[in-house]
Each structure stands twice: as structure tokens, then as C-alpha cells.
Amino acid sequence: MDHTSTLTLTVNGTKVSRTVQPRTHLIDFLRDELGLTGSHIGCEHGVCGACTVRVDGTIVRGCLTLAVQCEGKAVDTVEGLSDSGELAQLQQAFHERNALQCGYCTPGMLVAALDLVKSEPDATRERIREHLSGNYCRCTGYQAIVDAIETVLVHRRKEARA
Amino acid sequence: MTARDELPVKGSKTRTQAGYIGKAEPRANAKRLLQGRGSFIDDLRFPRLAQVVFLRSPHAHAKIRKLDFSKARTAPGVIAVVDGRAVAEYCTPWVGVLSHLKGLKSAPQFPIAIDRACWQGEAVAAVVAETRAQAEDACELIVAEYDPLPAVIDMHEALAGRHVIHPDLGDNICFNREVDFGAVEAAFAKADVVVEESYSFGRHTGVCLEGRAILADYNAAEHTLTVHHATQAPHMMQDIFSKHLNIPEANVRVICRDIGGAYGIKVHVYPDEMCTAALSIMLRRPVKFVADRMESFLSDIHAREHKVKVRLAATKAGEILAFDLDDLTAIGPYSVYPRTSGIEGNQVVNLTGGPYKHQNYRAKLNVVFTNKNVTCQYRAVGHPIAVALTEGIVDLAAQKLGMDPAEFRRRNLVPDDAYPYTGAAGMKFELLSHHQCLDKLLALMDYKALRAEQAELRKKGVYRGIGLAAMIEVTNPSPAFYGVGGARISAQDGATLRLEPTGMLTVLSSVTEQGQGTEGIFAQIAATAVGVTMDKVKVITGDTSTTPYGGGTWASRGAGIGGEAVLQAGKALRSNILDIAAAILSVDKATLDVYNNEIIDAASGASRLPLAELGRVAYFRPDTLPMKFQSELMVTRHYTPREYGFTFTNGIQASLVEIHPDTGFVKLLKHWCVEDCGTVINPMLVDEQIRGGVVQGIGGALFEECHYSEDGQLLNASMADYLVPMSGEMPDIVCGHVESPTKSSELGAKGVGEAGTAGAPGAVMNAINDALAPLNARVNSMPFTPERILDALGAANAKG
Numbered sequence: 001m002d003h004t005s006t007l008t009l010t011v012n013g014t015k016v017s018r019t020v021q022p023r024t025h026l027i028d029f030l031r032d033e034l035g036l037t038g039s040h041i042g043c044e045h046g047v048c049g050a051c052t053v054r055v056d057g058t059i060v061r062g063c064l065t066l067a068v069q070c071e072g073k074a075v076d077t078v079e080g081l082s083d084s085g086e087l088a089q090l091q092q093a094f095h096e097r098n099a100l101q102c103g104y105c106t107p108g109m110l111v112a113a114l115d116l117v118k119s120e121p122d123a124t125r126e127r128i129r130e131h132l133s134g135n136y137c138r139c140t141g142y143q144a145i146v147d148a149i150e151t152v153l154v155h156r157r158k159e160a161r162a
Numbered sequence: 163m164t165a166r167d168e169l170p171v172k173g174s175k176t177r178t179q180a181g182y183i184g185k186a187e188p189r190a191n192a193k194r195l196l197q198g199r200g201s202f203i204d205d206l207r208f209p210r211l212a213q214v215v216f217l218r219s220p221h222a223h224a225k226i227r228k229l230d231f232s233k234a235r236t237a238p239g240v241i242a243v244v245d246g247r248a249v250a251e252y253c254t255p256w257v258g259v260l261s262h263l264k265g266l267k268s269a270p271q272f273p274i275a276i277d278r279a280c281w282q283g284e285a286v287a288a289v290v291a292e293t294r295a296q297a298e299d300a301c302e303l304i305v306a307e308y309d310p311l312p313a314v315i316d317m318h319e320a321l322a323g324r325h326v327i328h329p330d331l332g333d334n335i336c337f338n339r340e341v342d343f344g345a346v347e348a349a350f351a352k353a354d355v356v357v358e359e360s361y362s363f364g365r366h367t368g369v370c371l372e373g374r375a376i377l378a379d380y381n382a383a384e385h386t387l388t389v390h391h392a393t394q395a396p397h398m399m400q401d402i403f404s405k406h407l408n409i410p411e412a413n414v415r416v417i418c419r420d421i422g423g424a425y426g427i428k429v430h431v432y433p434d435e436m437c438t439a440a441l442s443i444m445l446r447r448p449v450k451f452v453a454d455r456m457e458s459f460l461s462d463i464h465a466r467e468h469k470v471k472v473r474l475a476a477t478k479a480g481e482i483l484a485f486d487l488d489d490l491t492a493i494g495p496y497s498v499y500p501r502t503s504g505i506e507g508n509q510v511v512n513l514t515g516g517p518y519k520h521q522n523y524r525a526k527l528n529v530v531f532t533n534k535n536v537t538c539q540y541r542a543v544g545h546p547i548a549v550a551l552t553e554g555i556v557d558l559a560a561q562k563l564g565m566d567p568a569e570f571r572r573r574n575l576v577p578d579d580a581y582p583y584t585g586a587a588g589m590k591f592e593l594l595s596h597h598q599c600l601d602k603l604l605a606l607m608d609y610k611a612l613r614a615e616q617a618e619l620r621k622k623g624v625y626r627g628i629g630l631a632a633m634i635e636v637t638n639p640s641p642a643f644y645g646v647g648g649a650r651i652s653a654q655d656g657a658t659l660r661l662e663p664t665g666m667l668t669v670l671s672s673v674t675e676q677g678q679g680t681e682g683i684f685a686q687i688a689a690t691a692v693g694v695t696m697d698k699v700k701v702i703t704g705d706t707s708t709t710p711y712g713g714g715t716w717a718s719r720g721a722g723i724g725g726e727a728v729l730q731a732g733k734a735l736r737s738n739i740l741d742i743a744a745a746i747l748s749v750d751k752a753t754l755d756v757y758n759n760e761i762i763d764a765a766s767g768a769s770r771l772p773l774a775e776l777g778r779v780a781y782f783r784p785d786t787l788p789m790k791f792q793s794e795l796m797v798t799r800h801y802t803p804r805e806y807g808f809t810f811t812n813g814i815q816a817s818l819v820e821i822h823p824d825t826g827f828v829k830l831l832k833h834w835c836v837e838d839c840g841t842v843i844n845p846m847l848v849d850e851q852i853r854g855g856v857v858q859g860i861g862g863a864l865f866e867e868c869h870y871s872e873d874g875q876l877l878n879a880s881m882a883d884y885l886v887p888m889s890g891e892m893p894d895i896v897c898g899h900v901e902s903p904t905k906s907s908e909l910g911a912k913g914v915g916e917a918g919t920a921g922a923p924g925a926v927m928n929a930i931n932d933a934l935a936p937l938n939a940r941v942n943s944m945p946f947t948p949e950r951i952l953d954a955l956g957a958a959n960a961k962g
């Protein structure tokens with residue numbers, strides 16, 4: 001248990017170095033070590049998606065990833081993706097459509113949605129629902145979330161054509 | 163002028179800011195959550211913060227023979243390891259009873275079990291350490307030995323009472339109630355058609371994405387306790403902390419910032435949370451507890467474990483004559499404090515048959531103790547059961563009469579012009595709109611076309627079903643709900659409005675926010691009432707030391723009760739603003755109005771004075787005002803519903819499903835809900851409350867059940883094993899509204915937060931049975947898993 005190692009990685013564009021226990025999960029590292037509390041913990045067993053963050057451009061579950069696995073990698077969380085503006089369109093659409101209630105699932109939803117918006121510009125409602133199937137939301141019933149993401153996709157498709 | 167004429171909140175003929183009521187305004191407070199900048203309890207950082215974890219009983223019922231903490235106490239980072247006796251020195255026990263639920267009984271409950279554990283998951287020891295990981299490591303070092311006791315798991319066993327869980331209580335019956343209105347026997351005797359069916363409802367739970375969470379911070383120097391708490395009812399908790407921890411009420415402050423879902427789960431007193439507060443006092447430092455997922459399944463209240471037999475009597479012509487009900491429900495080993503676990507069953511008795519005009523009704527209810535986790539009020543409390551069994555038996559009667567289910571309902575729903583009306587169960591309805599809702603629903607879904615399509619598809623071997631569920635719903639509860647039974651739970655709420663020097667408006671409300679949009683609609687009401695634009699309004703909730711006293715958020719009461727208080731405070735503030743304006747401008751108050759952040763001339767609409775200027779004068783240059791004039795730019799008003807015990811709402815839902823007879827899978831194709839919640843303050847938020855509620859109801863109908871083994875082990879305490887609705891399986895939900903404002907308040911708003919959950923399970927059940935009807939199969943045990951549907955199909959086949 002006392003065994004620790006030094007971890008160096010880039011989080012939201014900033015290089016950080018910390019001493020961590022090998023058993024520390026990425027989500028705990030982000031929240032407890034770095035104070036990045038935007039990503040949440042819902043189940044700690046990979047089912048709910050509340051802890052979804054991006055590692056080297058790919059979305060992962062922060063509760064199933066060990067911090068030490070991220071050595072040398074680039075981690076992006078909702079805080080960084082908000083500040084960089086990458087999430088701005090989705091955030092606006094979520095806000096206007098009330099695609100969140102308590103907001104606890106929202107950071108994970110947004111990071112998962114961003115992944116879809118970037119990788120599948122032609123995604124249908126069905127595909128949106130499928131893609132979000134690993135992200136639990138108890139409040140909304142999902143429809144508003146699907147609507148908001150669809151709005152962004154439609155908007156981007158229009159932009160792309162123009 | 164009457165109050166209503168002075169400030170019509172809708173359809174204003176004056177220039178008063180009427181614009182925000184009824185508008186789909188996005189919620190300002192959602193922005194921080196969208197950027198991950200909310201502050202949930204586990205996000206808070208405190209100096210000297212310690213974390214507590216609990217050792218929980220692995221047995222459903224056992225004597226605690228031995229607890230050896232010696233190894234745990236010396237583990238790294240450990241601050242304290244305590245048992246029930248140690249914590250009881252700091253926190254008195256409680257008993258969850260209410261005097262108006264006559265005869266309801268329960269046993270004293272302690273923060274940590276003393277000598278005996280009564281369900282698997284009850285805390286038997288607590289470990290406090292510098293970090294959670296350290297506390298968890300140390301928890302594993304506790305040596306605990308138990309002598310298992312006979313566990314009462316089955317509710318019939320509990321009723322039979324071979325083993326009595328709390329010997330002092332004499333039996334396992336927490337509460338029973340029998341009602342008999344009209345002439346039930348005679349009605350059944352003369353009926354042309356009698357149908358009878360039994361329904362069972364799986365025990366399920368709320369699965370808030372954020373686990374229960376509390377951070378208690380005791381200041382020994384001041385003898386004050388500040389509790390950051392994920393609770394729906396901060397003033398109730400202030401009272402309870404004060405009473406059981408022996409700290410003067412004014413020294414207890416409960417703060418609720420962001421809360422990751424609640425739905426009734428976070429409105430109860432939990433032993434581990436009381437323990438956390440006690441530990442903060444004992445250790446004189448801040449202590450935090452956040453339930454992990456397994457603890458949530460084991461210790462968040464469960465709900466809805468009912469077995470119900472229901473009978474319905476009708477005439478050939480399709481008139482319902484009577485309902486007869488026998489409900490048995492099991493609540494775990496304790497009635498939950500302070501709301502009790504008798505309410506759910508009581509609601510089933512009060513609500514069954516509620517939409518219909520029969521006048522004969524009999525019901526019997528038994529609420530029994532078992533050695534499973536406790537149950538208590540969870541979103542829609544009793545409604546999903548009452549609606550499903552009412553609507554299930556109504557459909558069965560329609561089937562037996564060969565009548566279309568929509569038509570059968572039309573003949574029996576209480577007419578829209580019959581109000582005020584008292585139902586067979588004695589509930590008083592001010593104004594409902596069952597027929598308007600039914601008509602609207604049938605049009606919205608194009609019922610006829612769907613029936614035609616269903617018939618066509620059946621010929622092709624596609625089994626679709628359409629299910630309807632009419633409902634009534636308890637909202638805006640008066641003190642009759644809890645207060646009269648002795649619970650120190652406020653039925654009243656308050657709002658304070660303050661005009662700031664720059665013309666901004668601060669609103670403080672005793673209602674809390676868990677994402678419903680309370681703060682958003684209060685901003686809409688306040689802006690409307692005072693005459694400012696929404697961007698000028700800031701709403702603050704969830705702090706006992708700053709907001710007015712009130713009940714908080716539960717039982718669909720926030721908009722109707724808290725909203726009315728905001729409206730009344732807003733009107734009073736507007737009047738005060740006009741007094742100041744009249745003084746500044748030396749004109750008659752009656753010639754002025756407030757509109758768009760300005761004082762205007764009421765007749766011409768000409769701008770006279772910006773509110774920012776009025777604020778500047780009132781706060782910084784009162785010397786320029788007439789000698790005896792004192793401005794009052796802060797106003798508080800309260801509101802308590804009094805005329806009716808509850809402001810009932812009504813609505814109707816429909817579900818369209820497709821069944822795959824080979825696999826037993828149910829595909830939800832679409833869902834509709836038409837609801838009458840009176841004045842709709844924000845249609846978008848209302849619809850999203852309904853949609854979220856519907857999906858929660860669907861969860862109970864199709865997926866969710868806490869499975870217990872015969873010896874009381876919860877078998878599926880993880881999100882991998884306990885299925886919840888995910889986006890892929892959920893249908894789109896179409897919402898419609900009828901608006902019959904309540905006259906008991908000026909705002910006219912009734913509650914809506916639980917409507918979706920109330921009606922969805924019944925609608926889905928009826929749709930499934932409608933799809934199964936040509937196969938001669940029927941299901942009546944929720945959740946309707948593929949296995950249960952296949953079983954029903956198998957039984958139908960066996961019968962040939």
C-alpha cells in the first residue's frame with residue numbers, strides 16, 4: 001500500500017506531476033489530487049458513465065482507468081473542454097433544451113456526446129441513443145439530451161454544407 | 163380591485179411584466195452544472211476534513227456478538243473507530259411514527275446498530291480516517307462476529323408472525339387500516355360483471371446518480387453545527403439535528419448546494435448520516451460521508467413492495483359500481499423517521515379508483531416489518547401502485563364487457579363539471595379535468611389510427627399493445643399530510659425578495675432545488691410580479707440560515723406552495739417600490755407602475771425612473787426623501803395551502819409497446835402523457851419533469867427490482883445487476899396539457915414532479931397485456947421482465 005510512483009501527464013493542457021499510489025483511479029486522481037471535481041463518480045464499476053473523461057482523444061471511464069496508466073498522456077475533463085470552447089455548442093444546446101436537471105450526469109454526458117459529434121457527424125437519433133447507452137441519467141428520461149445533441153449535429157451539418 | 167385583478171399573472175391587460183409565466187425559459191442555474199462547476203457535497207474541500215465509512219451487517223438479522231477494533235484503530239490515518247454505543251452518547255434514538263396514522267408503531271432506531279442488526283447493510287461500526295481509502299482499509303481490519311437470528315423476509319411470513327422482529331411490539335404489523343364507504347357488498351351482489359386480479363410490485367429504489375452525502379462541521383468553540391447535506395428538506399433536518407444531537411436550533415445550519423438527484427430518496431433521516439453529524443461533534447472536526455453505490459443499494463430507502471388483490475364490480479352497460487382492495491406491503495425492520503413508512507400504503511388506500519365516479523369502496527391495508535432494507539416515500543409514493551392496479555382491473559373489466567378501454571373510461575371518469583367533488587375514498591377534489599385530458603390524449607396519439615394499425619399488424623404476427631392509465635395525484639400538501647400527525651415538517655414555505663441598489667432582485671426561498679427548475683421558475687414568478695427582466699433576478703435556496711423557514715421539496719409542492727410565496731412577496735415588494743417612486747417623483751403612487759426594470763407612468767407607459775436610480779436613492783441618499791419616509795426594499799411572504807388537504811391534479815398516460823413472443827422482450831415504441839397541473843409556469847420544465855418521471859416509472863414497470871435471497875441477502879446491489887432505464891431502450895414521450903388552475907392560490911399552480919412516475923407503470927402494464935391478449939396471456943407482477951412474459955406465454959400455451 002505504501003508503494004507509490006511519480007506520475008507525469010498533461011491535464012487540460014497543463015503538465016502536472018504527482019506522487020500517486022498505483023491503485024488510485026484516474027477519477028480519484030483528478031478529483032482529489034487536482035481538485036477537478038467536474039467529473040463525477042456514480043458507480044465506480046464502469047456502468048454509469050458519470051466519470052467519462054478523454055485520454056489522448058479517446059473517451060474512457062475514469063473509474064476503470066488507473067491514474068498511472070495515463071503516464072505521459074493528455075487528459076481532458078469537462079473543465080478544460082469548457083474553457084477551450086470545445087463543448088460550447090453542446091453546452092448551449094443542453095441549456096436551451098433543458099437537457100439536464102440535477103446536472104450530476106451532465107459532464108459525462110457532454111464528454112460522451114462530444115465524442116459522437118466529432119466522430120459521427122451524420123448520427124441519427126437512434127445512434128445518439130445507442131451512443132449514450134453507457135451514460136445513466138435518472139432525471140431527464142434522456143429525450144431532452146437526445147434532442148440537444150441532435151440539434152448540434154443538424155447545426156454542424158448545415159454549417160458544413162454552407 | 164381584487165388581488166387577482168391587480169396582478170393577473172396570465173393574459174395581462176396591464177403593462178405589468180406578465181411575460182415570464184408560461185414561457186420556456188432556460189434555467190440560469192444550469193450553466194455551472196454544464197461546465198462541471200457545480201458544488202456537490204463530495205466536491206467541497208475543508209481543512210481537517212475526515213471521512214467516515216461504515217462496516218455493515220452481512221446478515222439480515224443477527225446478534226452482534228463481538229466487535230474487535232484493535233487492529234483497525236492502529237491502521238494508517240485512522241482517527242476513530244466506534245460502535246453503536248459510543249455514537250449513542252452523542253445522538254438520541256428516534257421512532258418513526260405519526261399520530262394520525264392510528265396505531266402505527268415502530269421501534270427505536272440508533273445511528274449505528276446496538277447489539278443487533280436488523281437488515282443486511284445496517285451499519286454496525288464506523289471508521290473515521292484522514293482519507294476514504296484509509297478508512298476503507300481499516301474497516302477491513304475490524305473483527306466482527308455475529309449470531310444469526312431468524313430473518314423474516316417474506317411479507318406473508320411477517321404477517322403470520324412466527325418470528326417477531328421487535329418482540330416489544332408484539333407482532334410484525336407496523337400499521338393497518340380498513341375503510342368501507344358506500345355499500346360495497348350490495349354493489350358486488352347486484353353487479354353484472356365482477357373481475358378480480360392480484361398484482362405484485364417489485365421492491366425498487368431511487369438510484370440517484372450521486373450517492374447520499376453529508377459533510378458535518380462542528381465548531382466546539384461556538385457549539386454550532388454546520389451541515390452540508392444532500393437533502394430535500396433542510397429545515398426539517400435542522401430541527402432533527404438540533405433535537406437528536408442536543409444543539410440549539412439556531413446553532414444548526416443546514417446548507418444544500420447542488421444535489422445529484424433526490425426523488426424522495428434524500429428527504430429521510432438516515433442512521434449513517436446522523437452518525438456522521440454525531441462523529442463531527444465527538445471528534446470536533448468536519449466529517450464527511452458519501453454513500454458508494456453498494457451502500458446506496460443497501461441503505462437508501464427502497465419502495466413499492468406490495469402484493470394487492472383488487473376486485474371491481476360493474477354493470478352490463480359499463481358502469482363501475484365498486485372497488486374492493488386488499489393491500490399487503492413490507493417496509494423493512496423500521497418505519498422511517500420522521501415521515502414513517504405507513505404513507506405509501508395509506509396512499510394506495512386513498513387513491514385507488516380515484517379517477518372514477520363509483521361511490522362504493524372498500525380497502526384493507528397491512529404494512530408489515532421484514533428483515534430487508536427499509537422502505538419509505540420515493541417519487542410518486544403509492545401512486546404507481548394505486549394507478550396500476552386501478553387501471554389494470556379497469557382494463558380487465560372492459561375486456562370482459564367487450565368494451566373499448568378508452569370508451570369504458572369515458573363512461574366512468576368523474577365528469578369535468580362535477581367539481582368540487584368527493585371521491586368514493588373520501589378524497590376532496592377542487593377541480594379536475596379527466597375528460598378533457600382523455601380527449602386530448604386520444605387526439606394526440608391518434609388512438610383510432612393506432613388501433614387500426616394494431617389490428618393490421620396482428621394479422622402479420624406483430625404483437626402491439628396500447629395501454630391507458632388515468633390518474634389523480636396528490637400535490638401541494640397541507641399540514642394534513644405530516645404536521646397534524648406530530649411531525650415537525652413545515653407545510654408552509656416562504657420567500658424573501660430584496661431589491662438591490664442596482665435594481666437587481668434577490669430571491670430567497672425555503673424550497674430547495676435538485677434540478678427540477680425551482681430556482682428558474684421562482685425567477686420567472688419574481689420577475690413577473692415585481693416588473694423586472696429575468697437577467698436581474700438571482701435566486702438563493704438551500705440554506706437554513708438565510709432563507710425563510712419552510713418545508714423544502716417533496717410531494718410536488720415546490721411550484722404550488724413556494725411559487726405562491728414568491729408571487730405574494732413580489733407583489734408586496736412592487737407596492738413598496740412604488741411607494742418610494744411616488745416619494746421621489748412626488749406623484750400619486752396609483753399613477754405609476756414597474757415595468758422592464760423601470761418606474762413608468764401607468765397611463766402612458768413613459769419611462770419615469772430606472773430601478774437602479776430608485777435603489778441608489780433608497781439605499782444611499784435616503785436623506786433626500788420626505789422626513790418620515792422609510793423605504794422597505796426587502797419583503798417576506800409565506801404561503802400554506804389550507805382549503806384542501808391536497809391540491810389534486812389529474813392526467814392520463816398512454817403507452818405503445820411491441821412484444822416479441824419468442825424472447826419475451828418488450829419494445830417501448832412511444833409514450834404519451836396529458837397532465838393538468840394548473841398554471842404552467844414553464845412548459846419546458848414541466849414537460850421535462852414529466853418525461854423524467856415517466857422513465858422512472860418505466861424503470862419500475864420493466865427493469866427495476868431489489869432481489870433478496872431467502873435469507874435476506876440483496877443479490878443485485880450494483881448497477882451492473884440492478885437494471886435501470888438507459889437511453890437506448892427509452893421511447894420518445896409526447897406531452898400535452900390541460901390547465902385548470904387551483905383557486906386556492908393566486909398563482910394557480912399545482913404540482914407536476916411525480917405525475918410521470920405515477921402513471922407510467924400502469925400504462926405500460928396495460929399495453930403489454932393488450933399486446934398479449936390475442937395470445938391469451940396476462941402479466942401482473944412488476945417488473946415485467948422477459949422471463950415473466952415468457953412464463954405467462956408458456957402458461958397460456960399449456961392451457962392450450
Ligand code: FES
Nearest residue numbers: 042043044049063
Ligand atoms: S463512476 Fe465510472 S462508470 Fe460509473
Ligand code: FES
Nearest residue numbers: 101103105137139
Ligand atoms: S440530470 Fe440528474 S442524473 Fe442526469
